[in-house]
Amino acid sequence: xxxxxxxPATVSQPDASRSLWSDAWRRLGRNHVAIASxxxxxxxxxxxxxSPWLPFLRDPTLQDLGLGATPPSWAxxxxxxxxxxxxxARVLWGGRISMLVxxxxxxxxxxxxxxxxxxxxxxxxxxxxxxxxxVDVLYSLPYIFLVILLLVLFGHSIxxxxxxxxxxxxxxxxRIVRGQVLSLKRQTFVEAARALGASDGAIILRHLVPNTLGxxxxxxxxxxxxxxxxxxxxxxxxxxxQPPASSWGTLVADGxxxxxxxxxxxxxxxxxxxxxxxxxxxxxDGLRDALDPQDRRDVS
Amino acid sequence: MTTLVLRRLLLFVPTLxxxxxxxxxxxxxxxxxxxxxxxAIPAAARAQMARVYGLxxxxxxxxxxxxxxxxxxxxxxxxxxxxxxxxDILRDGVRVSAELGGWALLLAVLTGVPAGVLAAVRQHxxxxxxxxxxxxxxxxxxxxxxxxxxxxxxxxGLYWLPPALWSGPASRVLPVVTLSVAYVAYIARLTRAGMLxxxxxxxxxxxxxxGLSEPVVVVRHxxxxxxxxxxxxxxxxxxxxxxxxxxxxxxFAIPGLGRQLVNAxxxxxxxxxxxxxxxxxASLMLLNLFVDVLxxxxxxxxxxx
Numbered sequence: 001x002x003x004x005x006x007x008p009a010t011v012s013q014p015d016a017s018r019s020l021w022s023d024a025w026r027r028l029g030r031n032h033v034a035i036a037s038x039x040x041x042x043x044x045x046x047x048x049x050x051s052p053w054l055p056f057l058r059d060p061t062l063q064d065l066g067l068g069a070t071p072p073s074w075a076x077x078x079x080x081x082x083x084x085x086x087x088x089a090r091v092l093w094g095g096r097i098s099m100l101v102x103x104x105x106x107x108x109x110x111x112x113x114x115x116x117x118x119x120x121x122x123x124x125x126x127x128x129x130x131x132x133x134x135v136d137v138l139y140s141l142p143y144i145f146l147v148i149l150l151l152v153l154f155g156h157s158i159x160x161x162x163x164x165x166x167x168x169x170x171x172x173x174x175r176i177v178r179g180q181v182l183s184l185k186r187q188t189f190v191e192a193a194r195a196l197g198a199s200d201g202a203i204i205l206r207h208l209v210p211n212t213l214g215x216x217x218x219x220x221x222x223x224x225x226x227x228x229x230x231x232x233x234x235x236x237x238x239x240x241x242q243p244p245a246s247s248w249g250t251l252v253a254d255g256x257x258x259x260x261x262x263x264x265x266x267x268x269x270x271x272x273x274x275x276x277x278x279x280x281x282x283x284x285d286g287l288r289d290a291l292d293p294q295d296r297r298d299v300s
Numbered sequence: 301m302t303t304l305v306l307r308r309l310l311l312f313v314p315t316l317x318x319x320x321x322x323x324x325x326x327x328x329x330x331x332x333x334x335x336x337x338x339x340a341i342p343a344a345a346r347a348q349m350a351r352v353y354g355l356x357x358x359x360x361x362x363x364x365x366x367x368x369x370x371x372x373x374x375x376x377x378x379x380x381x382x383x384x385x386x387x388d389i390l391r392d393g394v395r396v397s398a399e400l401g402g403w404a405l406l407l408a409v410l411t412g413v414p415a416g417v418l419a420a421v422r423q424h425x426x427x428x429x430x431x432x433x434x435x436x437x438x439x440x441x442x443x444x445x446x447x448x449x450x451x452x453x454x455x456x457g458l459y460w461l462p463p464a465l466w467s468g469p470a471s472r473v474l475p476v477v478t479l480s481v482a483y484v485a486y487i488a489r490l491t492r493a494g495m496l497x498x499x500x501x502x503x504x505x506x507x508x509x510x511g512l513s514e515p516v517v518v519v520r521h522x523x524x525x526x527x528x529x530x531x532x533x534x535x536x537x538x539x540x541x542x543x544x545x546x547x548x549x550x551x552f553a554i555p556g557l558g559r560q561l562v563n564a565x566x567x568x569x570x571x572x573x574x575x576x577x578x579x580x581x582a583s584l585m586l587l588n589l590f591v592d593v594l595x596x597x598x599x600x601x602x603x604x605x
Contacts, residue, residue, distance in 0.1 A: 137315050144546070145561055145577050146323070152565040153330030229442055233547060236444045237562060249444075256448040256551070260456050270445035278440035285436070 034286020048095035105227035108166020113173025121181030397556035408483035416491025438485030535591025
């Protein structure tokens with residue numbers, strides 16, 4: 001795999017213009033759909049992050065019982081719900097939670113998965129065998145059932161939600177990183193580092209992990225939408241984010257209860273959620289083509 | 301092949317044990333219990349119920365008893381519906397879920413594979429781009445968004461199909477379509493990728509050079525190999541889809557396994573939760589093994605590796 005051969009970033013590269021990363025940037029730049037998706041995601045992130053300070057946005061908790069539910073209009077672009085709350089404000093504030101959950105959950109899965117995979121791959125032998133059997137067994141767990149159980153039994157705290165979502169996603173990450181490390185650790189730059197007296201920890205952290213970045217970045221881009229989707233799914237069942245906070249999942253769940261009379265309360269949050277997931281998937285596809293042109297069989 | 305099957309079957313035992321243990325302690329260590337409804341029950345009656353279900357014994361003893369009877373296929377009576385055995389409840393749920401999943405999977409294969417083949421044959425043309433954009437959209441729209449939207453259009457708008465429940469053929473349409481869309485999309489993407497890989501190979505060129513017509517080359521020669529990624533995906537997919545989609549069953553109020561499990565968790569119906577989780581895990585592993593064996597049959601090269 002081409003990624004494995006690139007020297008570690010610490011070595012100076014005389015011909016920087018032909019490095020793996022600039023090559024990848026050029027390939028990504030040619031993929032207009034991926035670039036547009038990236039731009040869209042930046043916009044969504046900015047709107048969600050800044051929603052408390054946007055001047056035109058109403059307070060999402062401000063009720064207007066006299067107004068009640070109204071279809072989209074100039075005053076309320078996405079309409080209002082049965083309590084007279086502005087749906088646009090609720091969708092943007094919901095995006096805050098959904099994106100936050102997606103990013104934190106992915107961070108948890110990155111931390112656990114990369115560490116686990118790197119150690120297993122580097123140690124090899126019995127340690128590797130044992131660690132990967134654990135992953136195999138965990139793979140066959142009916143995870144989503146266990147997460148539901150966890151949340152029902154131990155209460156719906158948002159910390160528990162983050163941890164549960166992150167822990168569902170780390171297994172594939174561990175496998176990817178282990179595979180990369182296995183093929184990397186026999187290469188001469190690792191031997192050179194060892195000959196220079198680098199400790200095992202330093203070799204893993206400084207030399208091996210940075211070289212697995214390509215596949216890790218690609219998989220991370222695909223993990224964020226997966227986590228967002230899982231959170232929305234749990235919120236849809238009433239197990240995720242609790243009121244008065246709301247995510248896209250809770251908005252769709254609330255809206256689908258009044259689907260017959262106020263359909264816009266499903267359509268807009270559903271659209272926001274679907275378009276964000278779609279953009280992440282497009283971007284992930286584009287990144288895979290850019291970073292890993294050889295390996296295009298896996299289409300997850 | 302026999303050794304492979306035996307090795308995998310042997311791995312079932314520790315895996316199921318881990319799952320059983322994890323779920324058991326998760327359920328039993330959680331605050332709150334099964335008989336704590338809003339109704340005030342006399343302390344004596346509660347103690348009596350706990351004794352009947354063995355909940356008054358030490359946790360270790362309960363655990364041993366649970367493992368012993370689960371190993372013998374006895375999952376005990378449901379806490380919520382004491383007159384029914386967990387086994388019977390699960391059987392009813394699986395029947396519904398398997399039908400829903402079976403139709404959805406059939407629909408997914410019958411539309412996803414041809415779409416993927418067409419896209420691969422027309423690589424980089426408009427048809428390919430359109431098919432793949434639609435497929436990516438299909439993967440991205442969550443089924444709890446898609447379900448209500450379909451209901452909105454076809455039930456509430458056009459009055460063509462019933463919006464919920466599970467009675468009569470017409471009620472099957474919307475849930476099956478909702479459940480299958482993500483799988484259609486994914487299978488189309490897998491088929492396209494697999495076919496692109498195969499269509500580049502020498503034996504395809506040979507087939508063309510022999511003067512075979514393009515449809516024969518694509519369908520009779522290339523598809524046999526190009527479909528392999530789909531086959532290996534079908535295992536886990538079939539297991540998941542057959543065991544019922546929690547969301548689709550929730551959206552359409554279908555009494556399948558997924559809905560049972562969610563309800564059991566909310567009701568703290570411990571025996572039903574444990575039974576459903578174990579049953580789900582065991583079926584998942586069996587179906588995966590079955591697919592791996594099927595894979596060996598289709599592609600003899602795998603065994604050598």
